[in-house]
Amino acid sequence: MTRRRRVYEGKAKVLFEGPEPGTLVQYFKDDATAFNGVKKSTVTGKGVLNNRISEHLMSRIGEMGIPNHFIRRLNMREQLIKEVEIIPVEVIVRNVAAGSICTRLGLTEGQPMPRTLVEYCFKSDDLNDPLVSEEHITAFGWASSQELDEIMSMTLRINDFLCGLFTAIGIRLIDFKLEFGRYFDGDEMQIILADEISPDNCRLWDIATNEKLDKDRFRRDLGGVEDAYQEVAKRLGIMPEGGPNDLKGSNSMQ
Ligand code: TMP
Numbered sequence: 001m002t003r004r005r006r007v008y009e010g011k012a013k014v015l016f017e018g019p020e021p022g023t024l025v026q027y028f029k030d031d032a033t034a035f036n037g038v039k040k041s042t043v044t045g046k047g048v049l050n051n052r053i054s055e056h057l058m059s060r061i062g063e064m065g066i067p068n069h070f071i072r073r074l075n076m077r078e079q080l081i082k083e084v085e086i087i088p089v090e091v092i093v094r095n096v097a098a099g100s101i102c103t104r105l106g107l108t109e110g111q112p113m114p115r116t117l118v119e120y121c122f123k124s125d126d127l128n129d130p131l132v133s134e135e136h137i138t139a140f141g142w143a144s145s146q147e148l149d150e151i152m153s154m155t156l157r158i159n160d161f162l163c164g165l166f167t168a169i170g171i172r173l174i175d176f177k178l179e180f181g182r183y184f185d186g187d188e189m190q191i192i193l194a195d196e197i198s199p200d201n202c203r204l205w206d207i208a209t210n211e212k213l214d215k216d217r218f219r220r221d222l223g224g225v226e227d228a229y230q231e232v233a234k235r236l237g238i239m240p241e242g243g244p245n246d247l248k249g250s251n252s253m254q
Helices: 044-061 100-105 134-139 143-165 225-236
Strands: 004-008 012-019 021-029 032-035 040-042 070-073 078-082 088-094 113-123 171-185 186-194 202-206
Touching: 021 044, 044 070, 044 078, 044 225, 078 143, 078 225, 088 134, 088 143, 113 134, 113 143, 143 171
Parallel strands: none
Antiparallel strands: 004 012, 012 021, 021 078, 032 040, 070 078, 088 113, 088 171, 171 186, 171 202
């Protein structure tokens, strides 16, 4: 078996070169980290679940006309994606106060936002992803104003769509993080949604009980991380074929 070229390794995913030019294989690991990698562990089955959940959400988002990098799922832990030049900005959408904004602005967790807030962070592990404004993004050339306008417009549409999708399965979308990239097709360049959408980068609370169904279970040592991710997959109707027993998947990265 030929070994694939590893293009990039992040905290939860590995990118390998894809079978055709302009494609990559995105491999979902079971590794979980928080606080910029300070807290580390593995959550058995997380990679398999995130692969499925992200496939589902990216596909639905694609169907509503928002271009994204997902092409198709290849196996339990891998999906084929379009290669993009990642814009080094994390786009955070907040519908309800939780996490870092509560400490930063003295808000109470669970307090609804006056309106949906979109924040930007500069994607840099070395600097701990600092909060930045549109001014920093355009001044330092991370994205142009026109690109940011497109990103903002896609982000708000994605938020509306995902809020509805999750409400229908009894989940409140508290906040989430998106990443975008430039996709080059000949002379054409298009901004498309990239990365993943999963309980690793969303806060998802049960509507009835406010139970956390996301990575905060890991960040805050609440236990039941895998069960929470499984519950999200179950409600989305996409539990892996073999059910919970089939979650391990092959860990092979060959
Ligand atoms: P925060 O409250 O910690 O700023 O997180 C806001 C949202 O962004 C939350 O849904 C988790 C997600 N997020 C990531 O996906 N990656 C990160 O590195 C951080 C800090 C947050």
